[in-house]
Amino acid sequence: MAEPSVELREVSKRHGDTLAVDRLSLTIRRGEFFSILGPSGSGKTTTLRMLAGFESPDAGDILIDGRSVRGVPPNRRPVNLVFQTYALFPHLTVAGNIAFGLEMRRVPRADIAARVQEALDMVRLQGKQDRLPAQLSGGEQQRVALARALVNRPAVLLLDEPLGALDQQLRADMQVELKTIQERVGLTFICVTHHQEEALTMSDRVAVMQQGRLLQVGSPRDIYEAPQSAFVAGFIGISNSLAGRIETVNGARCTVRAADLPSGFSVVARCPVGAGVGAQATVVLRPERIHLSADVQLNGYDNVLPARVSKAIYNGSETQYVLALSDRLSWQVRVPNIGNGQQRFQPGTPVFLRWHADEAVVLSE
Amino acid sequence: MNSPTRPSDRSECSGEAPASRRPSRLLLPALVWLGLCLVLPLFLMLAISFASRGTYGGVVWTLTLANYANVVDPLYVRIFARSVGLATLTTLLCLALGFPIAYYIARLPPRLQGIWLLLVMIPFWTNFLVRTYAWIFILRAEGLLNTVLAGLGLIGSPVDVLYSETAIVIGLVYGYLPFMILPLYAAVERLPVALVEAAWDLYASRWAVFWRVIVPLTKPGLVAGAILVFIPSVGAFITPDLMGGARTMMIGNLIQHEFLVARDWPFGSAIGLVLMASVLLGVVTYLRAEGPGARPAAGG
Numbered sequence: 001m002a003e004p005s006v007e008l009r010e011v012s013k014r015h016g017d018t019l020a021v022d023r024l025s026l027t028i029r030r031g032e033f034f035s036i037l038g039p040s041g042s043g044k045t046t047t048l049r050m051l052a053g054f055e056s057p058d059a060g061d062i063l064i065d066g067r068s069v070r071g072v073p074p075n076r077r078p079v080n081l082v083f084q085t086y087a088l089f090p091h092l093t094v095a096g097n098i099a100f101g102l103e104m105r106r107v108p109r110a111d112i113a114a115r116v117q118e119a120l121d122m123v124r125l126q127g128k129q130d131r132l133p134a135q136l137s138g139g140e141q142q143r144v145a146l147a148r149a150l151v152n153r154p155a156v157l158l159l160d161e162p163l164g165a166l167d168q169q170l171r172a173d174m175q176v177e178l179k180t181i182q183e184r185v186g187l188t189f190i191c192v193t194h195h196q197e198e199a200l201t202m203s204d205r206v207a208v209m210q211q212g213r214l215l216q217v218g219s220p221r222d223i224y225e226a227p228q229s230a231f232v233a234g235f236i237g238i239s240n241s242l243a244g245r246i247e248t249v250n251g252a253r254c255t256v257r258a259a260d261l262p263s264g265f266s267v268v269a270r271c272p273v274g275a276g277v278g279a280q281a282t283v284v285l286r287p288e289r290i291h292l293s294a295d296v297q298l299n300g301y302d303n304v305l306p307a308r309v310s311k312a313i314y315n316g317s318e319t320q321y322v323l324a325l326s327d328r329l330s331w332q333v334r335v336p337n338i339g340n341g342q343q344r345f346q347p348g349t350p351v352f353l354r355w356h357a358d359e360a361v362v363l364s365e
Numbered sequence: 366m367n368s369p370t371r372p373s374d375r376s377e378c379s380g381e382a383p384a385s386r387r388p389s390r391l392l393l394p395a396l397v398w399l400g401l402c403l404v405l406p407l408f409l410m411l412a413i414s415f416a417s418r419g420t421y422g423g424v425v426w427t428l429t430l431a432n433y434a435n436v437v438d439p440l441y442v443r444i445f446a447r448s449v450g451l452a453t454l455t456t457l458l459c460l461a462l463g464f465p466i467a468y469y470i471a472r473l474p475p476r477l478q479g480i481w482l483l484l485v486m487i488p489f490w491t492n493f494l495v496r497t498y499a500w501i502f503i504l505r506a507e508g509l510l511n512t513v514l515a516g517l518g519l520i521g522s523p524v525d526v527l528y529s530e531t532a533i534v535i536g537l538v539y540g541y542l543p544f545m546i547l548p549l550y551a552a553v554e555r556l557p558v559a560l561v562e563a564a565w566d567l568y569a570s571r572w573a574v575f576w577r578v579i580v581p582l583t584k585p586g587l588v589a590g591a592i593l594v595f596i597p598s599v600g601a602f603i604t605p606d607l608m609g610g611a612r613t614m615m616i617g618n619l620i621q622h623e624f625l626v627a628r629d630w631p632f633g634s635a636i637g638l639v640l641m642a643s644v645l646l647g648v649v650t651y652l653r654a655e656g657p658g659a660r661p662a663a664g665g
Contacts (some may be wrong), residue, residue, distance in 0.1 A: 052566055055614045074565045091581045100577075101567035126584035148567070 011060035022212035038209035050353035095129035116153035191218035302357035414634035422628030431634035452598035467549035528610030552586025
């Protein structure tokens, strides 16, 4: 593996009485699009501000390109931050904003002009260089903020909730565009967000944080398919869960029996390493991995459970079913709407849920 | 997303514009007050400034331009220049002292901001004359300053500060500093911290952050503070009278002297109007160049 771009070693930061970041260790590869995902108060923003140099760790060390940045102020760090609020200078034009960093580093005037133009091209803002930020739309301001940071070719580009202020459609477009730009410039991007879809779409790897701690790091697929904790499973996408006890372990699979299930039914799922018979466990299953059927046959699936439809919500590309498995247990199932002839289930009707054992994960406590 | 609304679009849509241009009847009391107590006396002064002084004071209505011709007498020009110089120095010192204070207050938690602003305004609870006397007690030969300095063994003989231009500037800065701090505070408070951080993140030293971002974006406060300090300083009367002594007369003292001692109302009026006109001219020029209406400097 190439030399890491950023390394956090046992970094802690206290804000008053709360431990904002708790012994966080992370290694971020060069050229990687890395997202730190977490709810507010998870310590992700504090982590970003420590990388930028606005805050300094109480303990631990941060290395950028192999060098400790302890005590190095923001203006002497090879990183640039795209602010959540964009923080464009309202008294400077688009070109003036983009040129700011280059001017501060005393880049020759002719080079500045060329690089500003190049940055404008990259974010597709040609011809807007003489506008003031107030004359731009939200999406355009976002691009200026991005260009203003990228133009400096920092070792690491930091993004603080980069798409938070954009509306839904624009956000989806910008996710793809940000990823494209990142691949083109090949810089290390570290993005902080509470928006799980954003993190999954853009990132090579995602770190999930909660209350100052790192819960899991991995590719979007790992995080989504193999969450290692109930929090990660619940925070990334929607998941159905079932609390029970491991009944048997058979290699990589185990059977879980739960009080909430109808009597006689149990669930077979992927098993964590070292899980023991009798241990408390939670089965986690994604709503789109469940197949609905009117009959009880397994038909090649490993699991089948009876339920009753409580709600059927049609939302265009899919139908979202809310199913009651028992009085206390309610699951969601999403079925893509693939056209005429597809079987629909009306509220109140009985239905059977079927899925492959590998689609469900068992989290042992 | 590509076409931002032009400013003109908005005014075309708004049907309220004509109504809001009509002066409200609520303004009437203020207009009457200003008319009777400001505009009318000004016209009186203007009339008197073209009259002549009677032998025993008083105003004789023989029209003359002599009063205005007298204003440019080197003696008075020197007093004018001294006034402008001292007021400029006062303004610059207030800026230098007031900016850090305003910035500090504006970045405090809201509850502490209130306390600090109160502290800034507390001097106004006491009469200005009384506070100026207090300064005399501090600065005079056997006053607090000299006692402390002598007590510390820093000086052998008392420093002679009182009754000098230095004393006037000290008094003026003391008196008008709050007028600088308050508008600056309001401007800094509106400046998003993220802009300062953005500049810092974009390789700007603290010095560059200040000159390239903080100063341009707090300019309305700077301009307002400078005007609020300069104008009363240039026409100051109590401070130079009590702290400046006989050798350092400012325009305010000259006008007072003409009206009350020399009993030359026409000349006093002429000086007063010239002062007003030059201050007005200066402020308008300044606002054109630096004020909120001025075009922002292009980037680069």
